[in-house]
Amino acid sequence: MRWKRRDWLAGVSGVAAAALGTGCSRPASKEAESRPAGAQPGLPLEQYEPKSMLHAAESKVPRARFPVIDIHTHLTFVNPKDQKVKHNGSVEEILAVMDRKNIRTLVDLTGGCGDGLKETVAHWQTPHPDRFLVFTEPWWSRASEPNYAQFQAEEIQKAHQAGAKGIKVLKTLGLYLRDGGPEGKLVKVDDPRFDPMWEAAAALNMPVAIHTSDPEAFFLPIDRYNERYEELHAHPDWSFYGKDFPSNRELQEARARVIGRHPKTQFIALHVADAEDLRYVSELMDKYPNMSVEIGARIGELGRQPRAARKFFDKYQDRILFGTDAVPHGDAYPQQVYGDLLYEIYYRFLETEDEYFDYAPARIPPQGRWRIYGLGLAEGILKKVYHGNAARLLGIKV
Secondary structure (H helix, E strand, C coil), X not given: CCCCHHHHHHHHHHHHHHHHCCCCCCCCCHHHHHCCCCCCCCCCHHHCCCCCCXXXXXXXXXXXXXXXXXXXXXXEEECCCCCCEEECCCHXXXXXXXXXXXXXXXXXXXXXXXXXHHHHHHHHHCCCCCCEEECECCCHHHCCCCCHHHHHHHHHHHHHHHCCCCEEECCHHHHCCEECCCCCEECCCCXXXXXXXXXXXXXXXXXXXXXXXXXXXXXXXXCCCCCCHHHHHHCHHHXXXXXXXXXXXXXXXXXXXXXXXXXXXXXXXXXXXCCCCHHXXXXXXHHCCCEEEECCCCHHHHCCCHHHHHHXXXXXXCCEECCCCEXXXXXXXXXXXXXXXXXXXXXXXXXXXXXXXXXXXXXCCCCCCCCECCCCCCHHHHHHHHHHHHHHHHCCCC
16 A cells, blocks of 8 residues: 555544543534634635745835836816816825825826816816826717717817817726617727817827726626636626627727727827737737837736736837826725825836735735736836836927
8 A cells, every 4th residue: 555645644643642542522523623723614705815925025116216207197087977076185195295206297197178177287287287297088978969079079179278188088988988878889999980089189299098998807707717806896897797898809909990090199008908918919019109008007917927028018118108097095996096105016016026026005915816026127118118108208308
């Protein structure tokens, strides 16, 4: 009979227990016998907080090595119906973090349109033109009107005159916007009614920051195979599984058709376009020279594929922009809460070769239970990613 070391150890422990004797104690249940000593029975997943036993280098990066332009923040939210503006933090508290973290400029992407845009510009950009820039948004609530195409193009011109530096297109387009109300047909990303808007952006040198689709797991059943089960369980409204929603790839391809159809317009594909498939994104970058990407809320994806990500940064170093998707006091989304800790994680990811560290300042990883690895980018690439590429697209001097 062939013995395994584990069997031998179990046998030794059994002999020892017999030698000591058990007295008159009640025999343990089968469940208790199979449970390791000290283990909690039926530990809920949300209470599981494993502490890594890996002894790895830990670098502190309190300030970025070079000045930063964060091209993806949400300092304001503007109600698309009545254009009422909500400022997510005070100017003073935002500037304090910027000064501590070597952030030269923040771009507020959700600046609204019409009177809401004017108020946002007056609050942030006008008094601090070197520190804050504001983008406008399409007037989604009027998208079903017969004259919308011309109306929206004219609104982009008005927004430019009001001070807007670019256009932000939320994932509203492709996943939420419907003709004729909430039960209507989804409006496609490449719907021709938006062509005049894309062309107006080109004529006015206003880059278009466009968020299309979401992580692939959001389009799959929320079951035990879904790696983002906890995230989707916490935010079930983020799921696009079933109904009439297009697939992730269908959405990506629709955006690609828009980029190809408007070669003079500069598109910034937010969230690395499709951070889980860098080979596909590389194909798009090679095909469309008017496409750039930014990294907001996706270092969790980039950092778990560090070798592929490093090659991607090397190859497309002139077209990758720094962004965080930061929201002041957005505590429901730990990977996006504006503050010192968030920027320190981004700087550590870009500047160091640290291994296996948290991608968000959170008790439990909010997007998925994994950790990330630093890229250790060269100084020349860091300068471009931190500010050079964004400054070029925005037409500003650093």
